Amino acid sequence: CKHQSRVSRPGRSEIRAAGGTESWAWDRGHAEVREAILDHDSAATSRSDQPAFQSRPKLLLLRHGDRCAHLQCGAIDGEGASGIVIVLRNRIYVYSFPDNPRKLFEFDTRDNPKGLCDLCPSLEKQLLVFPGHKCGSLQLVDLASTKPGTSSAPFTINAHQSDVACVSLNQPGTVVASASQKGTLIRLFDTQSKEKLVELRRGTDPATLYCINFSHDSSFLCASSDKGTVHIFALKDTRLNRRSALARVGKVGPMIGQYVDSQWSLASFTVPAESACICAFGRNTSKNVNSVIAICVDGTFHKYVFTPDGNCNREAFDVYLDICDDDDF
Numbered sequence: 001c002k003h004q005s006r007v008s009r010p011g012r013s014e015i016r017a018a019g020g021t022e023s024w025a026w027d028r029g030h031a032e033v034r035e036a037i038l039d040h041d042s043a044a045t046s047r048s049d050q051p052a053f054q055s056r057p058k059l060l061l062l063r064h065g066d067r068c069a070h071l072q073c074g075a076i077d078g079e080g081a082s083g084i085v086i087v088l089r090n091r092i093y094v095y096s097f098p099d100n101p102r103k104l105f106e107f108d109t110r111d112n113p114k115g116l117c118d119l120c121p122s123l124e125k126q127l128l129v130f131p132g133h134k135c136g137s138l139q140l141v142d143l144a145s146t147k148p149g150t151s152s153a154p155f156t157i158n159a160h161q162s163d164v165a166c167v168s169l170n171q172p173g174t175v176v177a178s179a180s181q182k183g184t185l186i187r188l189f190d191t192q193s194k195e196k197l198v199e200l201r202r203g204t205d206p207a208t209l210y211c212i213n214f215s216h217d218s219s220f221l222c223a224s225s226d227k228g229t230v231h232i233f234a235l236k237d238t239r240l241n242r243r244s245a246l247a248r249v250g251k252v253g254p255m256i257g258q259y260v261d262s263q264w265s266l267a268s269f270t271v272p273a274e275s276a277c278i279c280a281f282g283r284n285t286s287k288n289v290n291s292v293i294a295i296c297v298d299g300t301f302h303k304y305v306f307t308p309d310g311n312c313n314r315e316a317f318d319v320y321l322d323i324c325d326d327d328d329f
Contacts (some may be wrong), residue, residue, distance in 0.1 A: 020309060051149035065163070086130070092130055094143065096266065102195045104148040107141065109133070110242070114177065116164060120173030127173040127191060136160035138178055140191055157194050158177040159187055166223075170214040175235075177214070183207035183225055185262070215281040222292050230274025230294050231265035232306055240266045240308050267312040269304045271296055291315065 042120050082150055083104070084097040110131045115274040120127040123142065132139035138157045160180035167178045175197065177188045184207070186200040200221070202209070209224040220234040234240035241263040271277050275296040282291035282303065294302040297323025306312040 003329050037142050038314065044210070052121055063265045073142075076143070085117060085119060087112065087117045089113055089131070092117060092128075103145065104226045104295045105141070105146065107139075110135070110163075114165070116167050116275055118169045118176075120169045120171075125173040127169060129167055129169055129176055129191075131164045131167075133185055136164060136180060138164065138176060140176070155194075157189050159189065165304070166209040166212050168212040168214065170218045171216055172218070175210050177219060177221060179209045179212065179223070179230060181208075183209045184221055186221070186233075188221075193229070198235070198238060202231055203221065203227065203229075210276050211278040211280075213278075220281065220290060222279045224271070224277050224279045224294060226273065226276070228270050230267050230268040230271060230277070230279050230292060230302075230317075232292060232312070234266050236307070238263060240310070242266060242310075266308070267280075269294075269302070269303055269312050269314065272298055272300065274298075275300070277302075278315040 002054040002219070014106040060295055077313075082097055084095050084101075086093040090106075092107045092108055093103060094108060095101045095103055100219075103296060107128075107130070110133050112131050117130045119129075126142065128137055128141045128143055130138070132154065134156070136159055138159050140155045140157065142155075155292070157176070159178045162180045162182055163166055164178050165181045165183060167176065169176050171192070174191055175188055176191050177186055179186045179202070183204055186209075188197045188200070189195065190197055202223060202225060205227070207227045209223055209225045211224045212221065213223075214235075217236075219234070221233045221235055222230060222231075224230045242265065243263065269292075271294050277294045277296035279292055282311060283295050288307055289305050291305045291306075295303070299319050300319060301316070301318040302314065304312050305315035307313045
């Protein structure tokens, strides 16, 4: 899903789900949220070195009744209230929304041009994760146990040696997955103990990861990158993942050992390498058949089904956008 953010001065503003019919008007009670966006716009537009798509704040619009206008859904307090998270380049705001918006939390972050952030969709655990101040670290905040307007000791996981490039929480908020700018490894950590659970290898060449997503029951994980490949890993039964042939050799050096011990995807499929894409798991068609859907910026839709033994086949393909020159808009 995409969002259109319309901000007008000094009149009415709204956020609308692209292609949808439902919108939320911003009256005087929404002025504080609106000003946070406008202030960021003013600062961002003065930076000529940043791409246009990075100059806008990233909005994660949460549950509104029974409808969702974004893939990120959840609550921001123990009573199941709806909220909006505004991710700026160096700061994150959490507001109650849409009724009588008020700022609940404010967090400073490391330079975050991609707007990296994820919010657990579970009603039982309101966990927010974003890049920590230290390079390669993740900061986790339990919004349910943090009182608005107060500060608490940060809960930090040292996940990587280089900057975090992608992050995702599973449905219950018990596991966080992340990848660095190098893009060769995906590491999973327990959000309670901070212990590393498993290390998954996307490949050996550096890559830019676009997306990491868990299946609904956390049995699998999928990831897409600029290599044009969507990888699928097993989490519940990691024995399904492939291992390097060198693993059978026995004892090896420490550097090679890190490579040998990694787990490789049990299945993968390709999409246009020149098009960024997001991927997510679809609804299971049967007990042993799962599906992954990838949507690319070139308008292509890809649906693949896979089985635990690694068989992966395309089930559906479509093109939803007619690509044209910018002058045609």
